[in-house]
Amino acid sequence: MENKVALVTGGSRGIGREIALGLSRKGVNVAITYNSNQAKAEEVVEEIKKNGVNAIAIKGNSSIEEDVNHIVKTVEEKLGTIDILVNNAGITKDNLLIRMKSEDWDDVLNVNLKGVFLCTKAVVRGMMKKKYGKIINIASVVGINGNAGQANYSASKAGVIGFTKTMAKELASRGIRVNAIAPGFIQTDMTDVLKDEVKEELVRNIPLGSLGSPKDISNLVNFLASEESDYITGEVIRVDGGMAM
Amino acid sequence: MLFEKVRDIIAEQLDVEAEGITMETSMMKDLEADSLDAVEIMMALEDEFGVSIPDEDAENLKNIGDIVNYLQDKIS
Numbered sequence: 191m192e193n194k195v196a197l198v199t200g201g202s203r204g205i206g207r208e209i210a211l212g213l214s215r216k217g218v219n220v221a222i223t224y225n226s227n228q229a230k231a232e233e234v235v236e237e238i239k240k241n242g243v244n245a246i247a248i249k250g251n252s253s254i255e256e257d258v259n260h261i262v263k264t265v266e267e268k269l270g271t272i273d274i275l276v277n278n279a280g281i282t283k284d285n286l287l288i289r290m291k292s293e294d295w296d297d298v299l300n301v302n303l304k305g306v307f308l309c310t311k312a313v314v315r316g317m318m319k320k321k322y323g324k325i326i327n328i329a330s331v332v333g334i335n336g337n338a339g340q341a342n343y344s345a346s347k348a349g350v351i352g353f354t355k356t357m358a359k360e361l362a363s364r365g366i367r368v369n370a371i372a373p374g375f376i377q378t379d380m381t382d383v384l385k386d387e388v389k390e391e392l393v394r395n396i397p398l399g400s401l402g403s404p405k406d407i408s409n410l411v412n413f414l415a416s417e418e419s420d421y422i423t424g425e426v427i428r429v430d431g432g433m434a435m
Numbered sequence: 436m437l438f439e440k441v442r443d444i445i446a447e448q449l450d451v452e453a454e455g456i457t458m459e460t461s462m463m464k465d466l467e468a469d470s471l472d473a474v475e476i477m478m479a480l481e482d483e484f485g486v487s488i489p490d491e492d493a494e495n496l497k498n499i500g501d502i503v504n505y506l507q508d509k510i511s
Contacts, residue, residue: 315478318471
């Protein structure tokens with residue numbers, strides 16, 4: 191994968207940060223996007239550069255078309271055309287349905303699902319020209335099994351899975367592989383906010399008996415981004431310690 | 436000339452010889468373009484000629500002659 195170019199959305203922290211670092215260890219030049227925390231994003235860029243590759247951080251909201259087009263143009267100018275897209279940016283605004291505001295629904299669907307559509311659309315032309323590309327969408331096990339309190343999030347992630355399969359079919363003839371990863375309960379800022387008793391209950395339902403780490407996701411991204419997985423497309427792979435079996 | 440430009444773009448996009456393409460050549464029937472090819476060709480033409488080709492117009496552009504005539508109208 192040396193000298194390839196990857197774009198990782200939401201790469202300043204959590205799973206996205208680890209994905210960006212993991213790709214850079216394989217010699218991939220990496221662009222990350224971030225929404226607000228520039229200091230954190232710059233820190234990731236410095237960390238990536240230690241692996242001897244190019245890296246940039248671009249501010250932008252992946253659910254806004256102008257932002258996305260600006261992001262992709264910037265990456266192409268500074269690093270080259272994109273070989274690997276990791277649609278990772280995601281947010282949660284959890285609540286039970288009867289208390290969920292319409293804005294909470296829209297915000298989560300916009301970032302988690304519309305953002306995936308916009309980013310994919312923006313990079314796919316370059317990949318079609320090259321007749322090769324890897325798109326990896328970060329879904330979630332709740333998009334497969336559902337989860338009380340996450341109507342918006344689970345719907346967005348189920349949407350990502352449907353989108354992944356459709357893209358795999360539409361783009362296969364152009365050599366573009368599209369797969370999704372469905373993480374389970376991974377230790378990040380997103381899951382740190384959960385109450386201890388909620389976490390304990392969750393862990394009880396994980397056959398392997400512990401939370402996952404961002405590295406567990408990054409390892410699979412490296413595989414799906416590499417030529418070793420060239421015969422795999424339209425697949426959804428759970429990385430959840432057996433939780434959603 | 437317009438025809439040569441269009442022919443070359445299509446030949447490059449579909450990876451076929453430009454020589455065999457005439458005004459009567461059908462993109463889908465003769466050159467075996469699929470729907471994604473058709474979209475790519477339209478986008479390449481838009482870039483080359485600085486025009487926008489709406490989907491409803493693109494649907495009617497079946498052979499090379501259709502495209503050449505369409506662009507002629509658009510550009511002039």
